[in-house]
Amino acid sequence: xxxxxxxxxxxxxxxxxxxxxxxxxxxxxxxxxxxxxxxxxxxxxxxxxxxxxxxxxxxxxxxxxxxxxxxxxxxxxxxxxxxxxxxxxxxxxxxxxxxxxxxxxxxxxxxxxxxxxxxxxxxxxxxxxxxxxxxxxxxxxxxxxxxxxxxxxxxxxxxxxxxxxxxxxxxxxxxxxxxxxxxxxxxxxxxxxxxxxxxxxxxxxxxxxxxxxxxxxxxxxxxxxxxxxxxxxxxxxxxxxxxxxxxxxxxxxxxxxxxxxxxxxxxxxxxxxxxxxxxxxxxxxxxxxxxxxxxxxxxxxxxxxxxxxxxxxxxxxxxxxxxxxxxxxxxxxxxxxxxxxxxxxxxxxxxxxxxxxxxxxxxxxxxxxxxxxxxxxxxxxxxxxxxxxxxxxxxxxxxxxxxxxxxxxxxxxxxxxxxxxxxxxxxxxxxxxxxxxxxxxxxxxxxxxxxxxxxxxxxxxxxxxxxxxxxxxxxxxxxxxxxxxxxxxxxxxxxxxxxxxxxxxxxxxxxxxxxxxxxxxxxxxxxxxxxxxxxxxxxxxxxxxxxxxxxxxxxxxxxxxxxxxxxxxxxxxxxxxxxxxxxxxxxxxxxxxxxxxxxxxxxxxxxxxxxxxxxxxxxxxxxxxxxxxxxxxxxxxxxxxxxxxxxxxxxxxxxxxxxxxxxxxxxxxxxxxxxxxxxxxxxxxxxxxxxxxxxxxxxxxxxxxxxxxxxxxxxxxxxxxxxxxxxxxxxxxxxxxxxxxxxxxxxxxxxxxxxxxxxxxxxxxxxxxxxxxx
Numbered sequence: 001x002x003x004x005x006x007x008x009x010x011x012x013x014x015x016x017x018x019x020x021x022x023x024x025x026x027x028x029x030x031x032x033x034x035x036x037x038x039x040x041x042x043x044x045x046x047x048x049x050x051x052x053x054x055x056x057x058x059x060x061x062x063x064x065x066x067x068x069x070x071x072x073x074x075x076x077x078x079x080x081x082x083x084x085x086x087x088x089x090x091x092x093x094x095x096x097x098x099x100x101x102x103x104x105x106x107x108x109x110x111x112x113x114x115x116x117x118x119x120x121x122x123x124x125x126x127x128x129x130x131x132x133x134x135x136x137x138x139x140x141x142x143x144x145x146x147x148x149x150x151x152x153x154x155x156x157x158x159x160x161x162x163x164x165x166x167x168x169x170x171x172x173x174x175x176x177x178x179x180x181x182x183x184x185x186x187x188x189x190x191x192x193x194x195x196x197x198x199x200x201x202x203x204x205x206x207x208x209x210x211x212x213x214x215x216x217x218x219x220x221x222x223x224x225x226x227x228x229x230x231x232x233x234x235x236x237x238x239x240x241x242x243x244x245x246x247x248x249x250x251x252x253x254x255x256x257x258x259x260x261x262x263x264x265x266x267x268x269x270x271x272x273x274x275x276x277x278x279x280x281x282x283x284x285x286x287x288x289x290x291x292x293x294x295x296x297x298x299x300x301x302x303x304x305x306x307x308x309x310x311x312x313x314x315x316x317x318x319x320x321x322x323x324x325x326x327x328x329x330x331x332x333x334x335x336x337x338x339x340x341x342x343x344x345x346x347x348x349x350x351x352x353x354x355x356x357x358x359x360x361x362x363x364x365x366x367x368x369x370x371x372x373x374x375x376x377x378x379x380x381x382x383x384x385x386x387x388x389x390x391x392x393x394x395x396x397x398x399x400x401x402x403x404x405x406x407x408x409x410x411x412x413x414x415x416x417x418x419x420x421x422x423x424x425x426x427x428x429x430x431x432x433x434x435x436x437x438x439x440x441x442x443x444x445x446x447x448x449x450x451x452x453x454x455x456x457x458x459x460x461x462x463x464x465x466x467x468x469x470x471x472x473x474x475x476x477x478x479x480x481x482x483x484x485x486x487x488x489x490x491x492x493x494x495x496x497x498x499x500x501x502x503x504x505x506x507x508x509x510x511x512x513x514x515x516x517x518x519x520x521x522x523x524x525x526x527x528x529x530x531x532x533x534x535x536x537x538x539x540x541x542x543x544x545x546x547x548x549x550x551x552x553x554x555x556x557x558x559x560x561x562x563x564x565x566x567x568x569x570x571x572x573x574x575x576x577x578x579x580x581x582x583x584x585x586x587x588x589x590x591x592x593x594x595x596x597x598x599x600x601x602x603x604x605x606x607x608x609x610x611x612x613x614x615x616x617x618x619x620x621x622x623x624x625x626x627x628x629x630x631x632x633x634x635x636x637x638x639x640x641x642x643x644x645x646x647x648x649x650x651x652x653x654x655x656x657x658x659x660x661x662x663x664x665x666x667x668x669x670x671x672x673x674x675x676x677x678x679x680x681x682x683x684x685x686x687x688x689x690x691x692x693x694x695x696x697x698x699x700x701x702x703x704x705x706x707x708x709x710x711x712x713x714x715x716x717x718x719x720x721x722x723x724x725x726x727x728x729x730x731x732x733x734x735x736x737x738x739x740x741x742x743x744x745x746x747x748x749x750x751x752x753x754x755x756x757x758x759x760x761x762x763x764x765x766x767x768x769x770x771x772x773x774x
Contacts, residue, residue, distance in 0.1 A: 028644075029634040029700050042198040043245065044115035050248050051075035059248065062104045063230075063257040063268055069104065074248070077105065079196045080189040081112035081182070088168060090144050092117035092199050097143040098235070099123035099152055100172050104256050105182065106235040107244050109147040109170075114245075117199040118144075122236040128155050135163050143167055147182070150174045230255040230268065293463070293486045293519060294365040294454040300523050301325035309522065312354045313531045313542055324357060324522070329452045330439035332362035338421055340396055342367030342455050345465070347395040348509070349373035349404060350425055354530050356509045357518055358435065359399040359425070363464070364519075367455040369480075370464040371395055372510035377467075378404045390420065393465065397421045402429035464515060466608050479608045486519060494604055494612055495550040495579045497524040502574075504529040504542065505552035512581075512608055513552055536561055540570040547574035555583035563591040575599050581606065582614070582625035582708050585730055590622050605708055610692055613655050614706045624705040625698070632656075634706060635691070636699055639722065642682040645699075650722075652712065653696040654686065697724065716745050732757065 055072035062068075090096060096118045100106040113120040121141050127134050138159060146156050150171045160167050168180060175181040229252050233239040247254045257268055301309075305322035312318075340346060346368045350356040363370040371393050378386065378400070386407075398408065402424045421433060428434040442449065462480045497503065503526050507514055521528050529546050531538065534557050542548065558580050578592065582605035592601050600617040605625040607613065613634065614626035628634050635644050636651040645651045679687065687693070697715060698708040710724035717723075725743040732741035732755070740758040 029628050029704055029706065042115070042117065042200060044111065044198040047111060047114065047245060047248050048075060048079075048196075048198070050251065054251055057251055058253050060104060060107075060254050060256055063255050067104065071248075074107065074111075076193060077108045077186055078111035078115070079193045080186045080191075081108045082115040083189050083191050083193075083196065084185045085109075085112055085116055085118060085145065088145060090116065090118050093119060095119045095121050095141045095143040097121045097123060097138075097141060097146040097148075099125060099128065099146070099148040099156075100235060101125045101149060102234055102256065102258060103149065103172055105172055106240075108172075108182065108186075110235070110241060110244070115196075115198045120241070122241065124234060124236045125149075125152070128152050135159050138163055138165055145170060147172055150176055153179070225251050226253075228253045228255060230257060232257055232260040232265075292364070292367065292454040292457050294361065297361060297364065297519060297522050298325065298329070298452075298454065300525065301328075304525055307525055308527050310354060310357075310528050310530055311546065313529050313546070317354065319354065321522075321525075324361075326444055326449065327355065327358045327439060328361035328365070329449050330442045331358045331435065332365045333442060333448050333452065334435070334438045335359075335362055335368065335397065336366060338397065340366065340368050342457060343369065343462075344397075345369045345371050345393045345395045347371040347373060347390070347393070347398040347400075349375060349378055349398070349400045351375040351401065351508050352530065352532065353401060353425055355425055355435070359423075360464075360509070360515065360518065365452075365454045367457045369462050370515070372464060372466050372515065374467065374508060374510050375401075375404060378407045395420060397423060399423050399425055399435070401425060402427045405429045405432055466510065466512070466515070481608055486516065494602060494615060495552060495577050497521065497526050497550070499525045501526045501549040502529060502546055503527070503550050503552075504531060504546070504548050506531055506534045506557060507552065507554050511554070512606065517552065536563075536565045540565060540567060540572065543575055544571045549574055550577040550579070551575065552579045555581045555585075555588075558584045558588040558592065561588060561591070563588075563595060567595050572596060572599070577602060577617075579604055585733070586622045587730075587734065605706065607694060610655055610694070613653075613694070616705070621705050623707060624701075625708040626706060627704055628706065634700065637686075639712075642680050647700055647702045650697065650699045650709065653694045653698050653706075653708065654691045655694060656690040656692055697722070714745075716743070 051071045051074060055070065055075070057071045058068045059071050059074050060069040085096065096109060096113050098106070098109050098113075098120055099122075100109075101124075110120050110122075112118075121143060123134075123137075127137065134155075142165065144167060146160075146167055146169045148156055148169065148171060150173050153169060153171055153176050156169050159165075160169070170180040170182055170185065172182045175184065227250075229243070229247060231239055231243055231254075235241065235244075244254070246252075255268060257264070301321045301324055305320065305325070307321045308318045309321050309324050310319040335346065346359065346363050348356070348359050348363075348370055349372075350359075351374075360370050360372075362368075377389075396419065398420060400408070400422065405422060405424050406429070408422055423433040423435050425435050428437065463486070464481055466479050466481065495503065497520060501524070503517075503521060505513065505517060505528075509515070509518070518528075520526075529542060529548060531542055539551075543551070575596070575598075577600050578596070579602045580589070580592075582603050584603065589601065589603060602615055602617045603626055604612055605614040610632075612629045613632055614628050616624060616626035632655055634653065634655045636646075636649060637643070637654055638645050638649075638651050679693075683693065695712055696708050697710050697712050698706060700706045710726040714725050715722045716725050725745060729741045729743055732738055737759055738757055742756045744754045744756070
């Protein structure tokens with residue numbers, strides 16, 4: 001929001017640096033998106049200054065009616081609304097609920113709240129019309145005043161009467177007999193607006209950001225003075241309030257469209273010569289009543305049928321959005337024909353095949369649950385384990401490669417699993433179904449394809465099952481994720497995808513990132529390069545060949561890199577970002593930054609259950625795992641006392657989203673299987689409030705940087721101390737003549753059992769040498 005990047009002479013308002021500070025509040029580590037610390041200033045002051053600097057500047061244009069709103073009108077209306085709120089007894093920290101869907105005056109009560117330091121509680125209209133129970137929110141927030149459209153007035157009236165909540169309701173679009181109407185209020189307030197001043201922040205009070213109904217957390221667009229911008233996101237999204245304020249401070253004219261249509265978007269861009277635009281991200285587009293991400297995937301595939309969605313790096317084969325749409329829809333029709341319905345489990349075990357997306361998207365369309373397996377489950381898991389998990393999940397269908405299908409020959413003869421249909425994806429294998437055979441029998445113009453629509457399901461319904469990254473041969477620690485997880489803020493910001501980008505990742509489809517990146521690449525219209533096996537030379541060759549813009553690398557790949565490739569012989573100028581997970585070894589992270597100094601290396605600390613917890617790029621704090629992600633909170637808990645710890649104290653890492661509602665906690669966190677023992681009463685109480693036990697050991701420093709040291713089940717015990725085996729391994733591997741180190745602990749008491757070292761041929765590493773080095 002700073003205007004330091006603008007040319008001299010710009011009238012942008014300068015904001016205090018405190019807006020981007022990290023805050024530790026009651027031993028909770030919050031990102032700058034969770035709270036800001038303002039000593040004696042109010043952001044409303046800067047907004048009003050911007051209004052006064054250019055009163056004739058056109059701040060908004062209603063794209064449908066052509067109505068223009070000047071800064072003078074915006075200033076007058078918002079100040080008079082603030083005066084009304086004060087007259088009604090609204091004070092700082094009081095809650096004002098705003099449920100206004102894309103009305104041109106939606107900014108009025110929001111800015112008024114900022115001026116007087118009331119808390120703007122921003123609701124999506126689906127909080128009233130969808131499955132969420134608004135009475136719980138009203139009882140939780142206890143608003144003093146509600147601003148809403150007339151069509152929601154009677155719903156709010158009924159709810160507040162029924163719950164006995166004393167609150168005044170103000171309509172924004174038209175008058176309801178006997179109640180407050182915004183325009184009438186504004187006309188009746190005759191106070192001298194030039195004498196109005198904002199409420200100051202006293203002392204070191206920390207002001208939480210407004211409560212957002214949909215966590216999005218996108219990065220701010222580049223705005224320049226006197227440009228024209230547009231967004232379709234509803235006002236309650238993260239984009240709405242922040243872009244509204246930023247557009248005022250930057251003196252940007254905002255075009256206010258109604259509903260999104262691709263054709264309409266281009267016409268509006270042409271008509272108003274728009275320089276900056278943003279579409280609603282998934283969580284803004286999400287219809288809480290239908291909840292199916294598949295609807296938006298199909299819309300994206302339809303919008304750009306000739307766009308190349310995938311390229312097989314080995315064969316050069318390209319896949320267009322039209323082909324992806326046809327294959328995935330026909331696969332869904334095929335699955336439905338074999339009796340697969342909403343809620344049925346479909347197992348997918350396809351290692352990096354170019355068509356792996358088809359059954360996965362088909363599951364999303366029809367509401368089936370995609371059970372994503374690593375190929376090693378089949379190769380090394382054993383018949384007993386495979387039988388056990390299939391019996392547990394009650395999988396109705398298995399998609400697999402022909403080579404792995406042979407491992408199921410015995411299983412399909414078991415009477416308990418005779419109902420399971422096996423479908424090969426690459427070629428026909430004996431008596432199994434072959435996907436291409438079936439979908440080739442369905443014509444592209446078949447009415448079933450043309451009229452296909454996704455199942456209407458709730459956002460909290462399960463979309464898939466994944467497994468712990470360490471569970472390559474075990475089926476323990478399976479993790480279910482709901483459709484709502486596609487709208488997590490960091491699912492949309494890491495990596496930084498742009499339309500027409502070229503991206504690449506080596507991780508198998510069943511990995512932590514595979515399912516989410518596949519969906520997001522379609523929604524963002526990104527071409528994905530599908531490589532086969534990883535090697536350093538292959539990586540640089542592929543970047544150069546396809547002009548890759550961003551890439552995701554698993555830590556195990558980074559940690560095995562020798563960094564002896566001459567990168568200067570490859571053209572990596574297209575590469576904008578590399579994302580790797582926080583388990584990357586410190587040496588590998590530093591080496592990547594040295595080899596590719598022009599490329600930000602993003603380190604991400606994440607879990608399937610929570611999304612991204614923390615991230616950082618090219619930090620001088622090599623050992624840190626990043627800073628808290630938008631909307632996330634983190635605490636450290638003492639392993640013995642179960643109390644919260646402050647900075648620099650090691651303990652268990654817990655995290656949560658502040659916007660997770662109490663009635664959603666069980667859905668998000670019920671499978672908290674990371675615990676090594678039974679949770680205590682304090683742990684249960686913490687989990688009921690939405691906190692998630694990550695199973696990780698670490699701390700945060702005074703600057704807010706998080707350090708993930710190890711998995712708790714990898715810690716060694718030495719008397720009363722807990723020691724990280726990973727930390728010791730990493731230290732040993734820093735020895736110039738050590739290639740790899742591995743520590744074994746006793747399974748009974750977790751004490752040190754043995755240390756295995758692979759040394760370089762130049763020098764034999766003696767125990768004394770290593771002991772001295774550590």
